[in-house]
Amino acid sequence: MTPFRWRNCMADVHAYRHDYTVQAYVDDVVAPAVATLKAKIEELSRSDWAPAPFAQADLKNMLRETMLAFGLSIQSIWERQIRTYLIGCASELRPGEPVAAKLEKADWPELCKWFRKLRGINLEAFPSFPMLDTLQLLGNACRHGDGKSSIELALRHPELWPVIPPLPKGFGFSPPLPSSVSRMEVSVDWLRDFAKAIAAFWRDAEYIYNESIERKDPHLEARLVRDRVERTWLPQATD
Template identity: 40%
Template sequence: MAERPFIWRTCMADIYAVFYPRTLHNYLENVIAPALLAIETSISDLAQSAEGWAPFALSDMEVVRCETLLASSLAVQSLWERQLRTYLQACASQLRPGDECEQQAQHTSWQKVENAFSELRQIPLSAFPSHPKLTELNLLGNVARHGGGASEKALRKLRPDFWLNPQITTPMVSLDHLRDFVAAIIAFWEDAETIYLESLDRKHENVVAELARRRAAGRWFPPVAMEGNDAGGRR
């Protein structure tokens, strides 16, 4: 049997998801980064101050920096989670209305959400190259929200560099870490867009050119599906 690219059944959710990367980028660069820059400026000013109270204020501001970074990691994780849940709910309502997948997409268990993705898109979330980084982000979000527990133990194994200072119990993340997480989310949505474009039955020449450009750039494409596999139909 002839091989063909992996496809899934397209829906309106794929179109809406095109805007998710821009939202994430703008939130990081226009909200989080400026706030952290202001904190770093205050820390620098206090470090150079000759005032007697400056060392105490400096210590407080360093705590503010740590807490702001941790809160920002939770905000990024929450935004990613809302995007994925919204996407899956829209897929379920169009592709399998009344099916349990719609309930799974709203379930508190993240594993249920991943199961819903596999059911609706016929490819596991773990197949995407960004999945390991997104797993780290989900664990970090849980730690930021709830503190120690199973998520912290799992995250410590994956990212011991977040706890280089044994005297600090909360994970120490940086703006670069946040940028890495945002880049992973954006990569996921761009990979999902690649599948969407590949799944279009009638492709405009611009779509064909874009797919060729992504292949030439070494972008990820899912493993091919054998002809005859049920990919849910095209549009």
């Protein structure tokens, strides 16, 4: 079997730290901020201060909104990375064509199509794609609120919404719709999984880049021998 190869671009070189960037963001920014909020919530739960229950409820709501904001920020980091990468590839592979302008305005499905056109492989072929696709839905839901993306997200991952038992008949107001973004709860584990998916994509892209180098030095050849044994995904040429 022949490994899949593409035409390497400077954009591949410039992407060398993308995996580190997103994982460091979760480890060094997201996790400490969430831990601080949770500690304050726990402290209020033990407080004998009269307004403590109300302050705790406010902080819990703030935590939920913070998690949505972090989810959106991770999706934004990923989208900027992949969009900039494709624009860089287009500048080398399609010089003189107005591809960059199209990529700047492209939505997620269009970016996926352009990835195929520019790199010769479907973005959907990458093992990380399901999580990246879910991340796109999450970003849309966090940015725009209830709508098509939140409904699709709820169908794929109902576990993002807590189960609320129905109220007795004639008692109180009906709760928000089950898939309402106002009830969505995103955990740190989910954010870590999104970051891992982004990092995995860039590591897979780096592997293809290394396979695509025509003249490999002995060190790289040895590394690729190990990679071909250890990796769970080895994209193959179709021709």
